[in-house]
Amino acid sequence: MQSENAEMYLVNLALIEESGTQTPIPIPRLAEVLDVQTVSANQMIRKLEEEGLVTYQPYKGVSFTEAGSQVARAIIRNRRLWEVFFVEKLNFTPSQADALACRMEHITETEVAVRLSDYLSHPTTSPTGKYIPHSDDLASPPVGQPLTRLHAGSRAEIVEVNVDPATSAYLHSENLAPGKMVTMLAVSSGGAVLLEIESRKISLSPEIAARITIANPEGPKQYAA
Known part of the structure; x- marks a missing residue:
């Protein structure tokens, strides 16, 4: 579960997209909407990227990654349902x-929504x-961890790749794609990784x-701390 602060970044990123702004969203624009310093926004975006959400x-x-978009849609759904409740039922x-x-949006569990x-x-x-996302739009995000957490000597299945088209083409040329098994060498x-694929x-x-x-990691020590 993300902190309320992290959720606010995801929600506001979604609202900026909803307003018609093309992605990717410049970080200074996101910082402006959140009324925070750009350096603070950079730090949070790096954290959300590590979690596979952006x-x-x-x-x-x-x-957004698909997982991050689903989290944001769920929170926005909570918010707008509560807006309807407060206006229609409590005037x-x-x-x-x-x-x-x-x-209320941050403390509303799925069953409550x-x-x-x-x-x-x-x-x-x-x-x-404003459109209220339907519950059918909120499929569970992909289960997994960033590749950066795989421990040296372990292997795992790639389930999602969220990169730009040029990088995606390169990775596919190296057989790095969803469904492939990868070994962390x-x-x-500095965080760079050496992998083995086929x-x-x-x-x-x-x-x-x-x-x-x-x-689906395999190995004696699967994920690094």
Whole structure:
């Protein structure tokens, strides 16, 4: 589970996208919306990238992974369901409802959101006309860990690769793709990794390795701390 601060980054990134801004979203733009320093936003984005929720492209900005998008949609669904509840059932104004819903969105469990939606007869828009994501849009995110956490000497299955098209083409040329098994040969002090895939060795920067999700690890020491 992410901290409330981390969730606010995900939600605001989603809201910026919803406004029509093309991705990747520049970090200074995200920092402006959150009213934080750009350096603080950079630090949080790096953390979210390590968790497999976003990807960052230097000099361009940040984009969601599918897992991160699902987390953000779930929180936005919570917020807008509560907005409907506060306006329709408690007669708050939309602006008052928004402030209250912003507090509730982070502590609302899935079962509570399901029951709230049932109680409200499954609304599709908020009091201000914003789309409420449907529960069917909130499939469980891919189970796994960033490749950067795989311990040297262990192997695992690649389940997701979130990189730009040029990098994706290169990785596919090296047989690094979802469904392939990869062995971690070494990790440098700077975070770069040396891998083996089908008897071929490949080196990856820490930035690219962090955008690759793995699962089903094998080995005596599977994930590094």
